[in-house]
Amino acid sequence: PFVSVVVPVFNDAIRLRRCLQALAEQTYRSTQYEVVVVDNGSLGSEQIPAVVADFLFAKYVFEPLPGAYAARNRGLTVARGDILSFTDADCIPAYDWIEKGVARLVANPDCGLVAGRIDLFFRGDRANPVELYESVTAFPQARLLAEQHGAATANVFTQKVVIEAVGPFNSTLRSQGDLEWGQRVFEAGYQQIYAEEVCVSHPARYTFEQLRRRTVRLAGGAFGRRVQSESDRTQRSLRFAALLLE
Numbered sequence: 001p002f003v004s005v006v007v008p009v010f011n012d013a014i015r016l017r018r019c020l021q022a023l024a025e026q027t028y029r030s031t032q033y034e035v036v037v038v039d040n041g042s043l044g045s046e047q048i049p050a051v052v053a054d055f056l057f058a059k060y061v062f063e064p065l066p067g068a069y070a071a072r073n074r075g076l077t078v079a080r081g082d083i084l085s086f087t088d089a090d091c092i093p094a095y096d097w098i099e100k101g102v103a104r105l106v107a108n109p110d111c112g113l114v115a116g117r118i119d120l121f122f123r124g125d126r127a128n129p130v131e132l133y134e135s136v137t138a139f140p141q142a143r144l145l146a147e148q149h150g151a152a153t154a155n156v157f158t159q160k161v162v163i164e165a166v167g168p169f170n171s172t173l174r175s176q177g178d179l180e181w182g183q184r185v186f187e188a189g190y191q192q193i194y195a196e197e198v199c200v201s202h203p204a205r206y207t208f209e210q211l212r213r214r215t216v217r218l219a220g221g222a223f224g225r226r227v228q229s230e231s232d233r234t235q236r237s238l239r240f241a242a243l244l245l246e
Contacts, residue, residue, distance in 0.1 A: 001032070001083050003032065003034075004034050004036055004075075005033060005035045006072050007019060008038045009039055009040065009071075010040045010041065013042070015090040015203075017054075019089050020055045022092045022097075023057075023058075026093070026098045026099065027099045028098035034080060034081065035058040035059070036059055036078055037061070038075045039062045040066065040070070041064055041066060069177040072153065073169055082159060082161075083157065084158050084159065085098065087155060087200055088153070091154050091202050094199045097200060100197050100199075102157070105158075105159065110189075111159075111193055112158060112159070112191060113151065113192045113193070115144070115145050115192070115193070116155035116196075117196050118139035119202070120202055120204040121203060145182070145194050148179050150176075150178055150182025153178040154202055162185060165188055167184065
C-alpha cells in the first residue's frame with residue numbers, strides 16, 4: 001500500500017535533513033511512499049523549503065497555526081496514502097521503519113494504531129544526569145498504549161479510514177493530543193498494537209531547562225485533556241436531557 005509519512009518541523013533544519021536522509025534509505029519500495037513535511041512557522045533563515053527540495057519523495061506545506069497537532073492535521077489534508085505514519089523532525093527512523101510498520105498494520109485488519117519503539121540517544125559517549133533520566137522516563141510507548149490507549153506521534157502508524165472515522169488531532173491541545181486521539185481510536189473499537197521492531201531514534205534532552213519545559217508542557221496537556229473530557233461529558237448530558245424533554 002501507498003504510505004504517507006507526516007513530519008512537522010519548527011526551526012530544526014539540521015535535524016530535519018538527517019530525518020529525511022534516513023527516510024530516503026528505507027527498505028520500503030521508493031515509489032510507494034511520500035513524506036509530507038509541515039513547516040509550523042519556522043524562521044526564514046532555517047530554509048526549510050530548500051531542505052525539503054533536496055528530497056524528491058518529500059513535499060513541503062506550511063501551517064501558520066502554532067502547534068504540532070495543527071501541523072499534523074495540515075499534513076493529513078494533502079497526504080495521498082491509505083496508510084499514514086507520523087514521526088518528528090528530530091527523529092531518525094530505522095532503515096526498515098516503514099516496512100515493519102506497514103507489515104504490523106496490514107497483518108491486523110481491525111488495527112487502528114501501531115505504536116513503535118522510540119530509542120533515545122545521547123550527545124556524547126557518556127550520558128549526563130538529565131540524559132540518563134530521560135532514557136528511563138521518556139516515550140514509554142508500550143505503557144502509554146496499555147494504560148492510556150495512546151502513544152507518542154514520534155512513532156505511530158494508522159490508516160486513512162481510521163482518521164476518517166474518529167477525526168484528526170485536536171489542534172487546541174499543545175501537548176498530549178496524541179494520547180487524546182489514541183483514546184478516540186480505542187473507544188471506536190479499533191485494535192491497538194505495540195510493535196517493538198518498528199523503531200525510531202530520538203535525541204535525549206540534556207539540560208534541566210529542557211526537562212523543565214517538557215514537564216510544564218506535559219502538565220498543560222494533561223490539564224487540557226481533562227477540561228476537554230469534562231466539556232464533552234457536559235455536552236452529552238445536555239443532549240440527553242434535551243431528548244428526554246422532546
